[in-house]
Amino acid sequence: MPLLIRNADIVTADSRSRADLYIESETISRIGANLEAPPGTEIVDATGKLVFPGFIDPHVHVYLPFMATFAKDTHETASIAALIGGTTTYIEMCCPSRLDDALQGYQLWKSKAEGSSACDYSFHMSVTKFEQCTEPQLRQIVADGISSFKIFLSYKNFFGVTDDEMYQTMRLAKQLGVIVTAHCENAELVSRLQEMLIAAGKTGPEWHEPSRPQSVEAEGTGRFATFLETTGAAGYVVHLSCKPALDAAMAAKGRGVRLWIESVLPHFLLDKTYAERPGVEGMKHVMSPPLRERSNQKILWDALAKGFIDTVGTDHCPFDTSQKILGKDAFTQIPNGIPGIEERVNLMYTYGVKRGILDLHRFVDATSTRAAKLFGLFPRKGTIAAGSDADLVIYDPNYRGTLSAATQHSNVDYNGFEGMPIEGRPSIVTVRGKIQVRDGKFVGERGRGKMLKREPAYF
Ligand code: URP
Ligand code: ZN
Ligand code: ZN
Numbered sequence: 428m429p430l431l432i433r434n435a436d437i438v439t440a441d442s443r444s445r446a447d448l449y450i451e452s453e454t455i456s457r458i459g460a461n462l463e464a465p466p467g468t469e470i471v472d473a474t475g476k477l478v479f480p481g482f483i484d485p486h487v488h489v490y491l492p493f494m495a496t497f498a499k500d501t502h503e504t505a506s507i508a509a510l511i512g513g514t515t516t517y518i519e520m521c522c523p524s525r526l527d528d529a530l531q532g533y534q535l536w537k538s539k540a541e542g543s544s545a546c547d548y549s550f551h552m553s554v555t556k557f558e559q560c561t562e563p564q565l566r567q568i569v570a571d572g573i574s575s576f577k578i579f580l581s582y583k584n585f586f587g588v589t590d591d592e593m594y595q596t597m598r599l600a601k602q603l604g605v606i607v608t609a610h611c612e613n614a615e616l617v618s619r620l621q622e623m624l625i626a627a628g629k630t631g632p633e634w635h636e637p638s639r640p641q642s643v644e645a646e647g648t649g650r651f652a653t654f655l656e657t658t659g660a661a662g663y664v665v666h667l668s669c670k671p672a673l674d675a676a677m678a679a680k681g682r683g684v685r686l687w688i689e690s691v692l693p694h695f696l697l698d699k700t701y702a703e704r705p706g707v708e709g710m711k712h713v714m715s716p717p718l719r720e721r722s723n724q725k726i727l728w729d730a731l732a733k734g735f736i737d738t739v740g741t742d743h744c745p746f747d748t749s750q751k752i753l754g755k756d757a758f759t760q761i762p763n764g765i766p767g768i769e770e771r772v773n774l775m776y777t778y779g780v781k782r783g784i785l786d787l788h789r790f791v792d793a794t795s796t797r798a799a800k801l802f803g804l805f806p807r808k809g810t811i812a813a814g815s816d817a818d819l820v821i822y823d824p825n826y827r828g829t830l831s832a833a834t835q836h837s838n839v840d841y842n843g844f845e846g847m848p849i850e851g852r853p854s855i856v857t858v859r860g861k862i863q864v865r866d867g868k869f870v871g872e873r874g875r876g877k878m879l880k881r882e883p884a885y886f
């Protein structure tokens with residue numbers, strides 16, 4: 428059924444205008460004043476609301492075998508949570524371990540999402556080793572519509588690559604026009620520090636941050652940038668958490684390295700004292716890179732406002748408390764990660780836009796448009812224009828609420844942002860023209876999501 432949105436206050440990364448939007452055949456077909464509605468058109472009045480392009484989360488985990496367990500969401504639960512929070516597309520990290528075959532891993536990850544996600548999705552393909560068969564397999568995966576790789580400089584012997592494997596991945600990425608995303612922490616130093624702390628009886632979650640200090644992240648970021656500089660590949664640092672890492676990335680950008688930066692929701696709003704809470708409360712807030720000293724938050728917000736930090740993801744990692752507790756005797760066994768796929772947009776709007784830190788356009792850019800551009804989805808996604816997919820968020824800036832595990836939709840029994848007030852939430856969310864969410868409730872079609880084929884960008 429066609430859809431007409433009347434009186435839309437349309438906000439994109441670079442413009443604001445008032446118009447009607449007419450949607451048919453999954454796309455925005457007309458934008459203009461007083462558009463005609465043929466019989467049978469559903470009409471939505473957006474007076475008093477903001478209309479944003481569907482938000483894009485560039486960094487999520489849904490299916491994730493990691494640290495002796497499996498993350499709890501399915502694509503059904505994760506996508507419903509995403510949509511209720513205004514995210515209409517996510518890019519999942521496809522993460523086979525070093526023991527797995529990359530192509531089989533890719534097919535497994537794809538099979539988990541197919542027919543299950545209610546929103547559109549794609550994958551970053553993790554390269555966790557580089558053997559003879561790796562290059563042809565990666566070429567096949569890129570030909571299937573994946574235009575980004577992921578490497579881990581951390582998680583030694585599991586996801587982590589050696590410097591030689593990083594080099595080979597970048598050489599191939601450069602040839603294929605594929606961007607390399609990277610988790611930047613020095614694996615060797617992390618494992619030495621973990622050994623030392625555990626041997627000294629420092630086993631609680633409060634020791635997670637000291638086992639991965641800022642210097643370790645800055646080293647990883649700097650080394651990643653040096654390899655990009657040498658190979659000529661384009662890169663994207665995921666979940667950058669602190670000033671020394673930001674300095675390393677900015678220095679590289681200043682030298683002309685083609686490098687983009689993502690920070691994730693928890694690092695803007697939570698600090699290391701959350702992981703210092705006793706017992707499982709602390710464990711809920713263990714992620715890598717860790718939550719940092721509070722002083723970093725202002726630095727990240729400033730860099731985001733200026734566009735030095737390009738995107739905001741979540742690193743959504745749906746492990747629940749029964750899994751977090753696996754690390755009760757040693758922080759090294761706590762499954763890493765904090766869920767946030769439902770909370771990202773509302774929290775960035777509340778604590779960024781409403782607090783006067785983020786300009787409304789930069790907010791849209793950081794949470795949607797720039798990811799679309801970097802990862803080969805623009806202008807199909809990430810903007811509101813004739814011909815773009817009709818992924819729209821009609822946002823109610825007057826809504827007031829409080830985040831809680833009791834009302835969330837991810838299949839997790841805690842909320843890392845429990846009790847935080849929000850000012851604004853999506854009132855209507857569409858995926859390719861179909862209304863999937865109304866006022867906090869999923870009302871749409873499960874399994875509607877499509878895997879998005881992305882073209883290499885040749886930065
Ligand atoms: O703590 C995190 N980030 N867990 C998920 C794996 C990763 O590093 O992205
Ligand atoms: Zn990571
Ligand atoms: Zn991650």
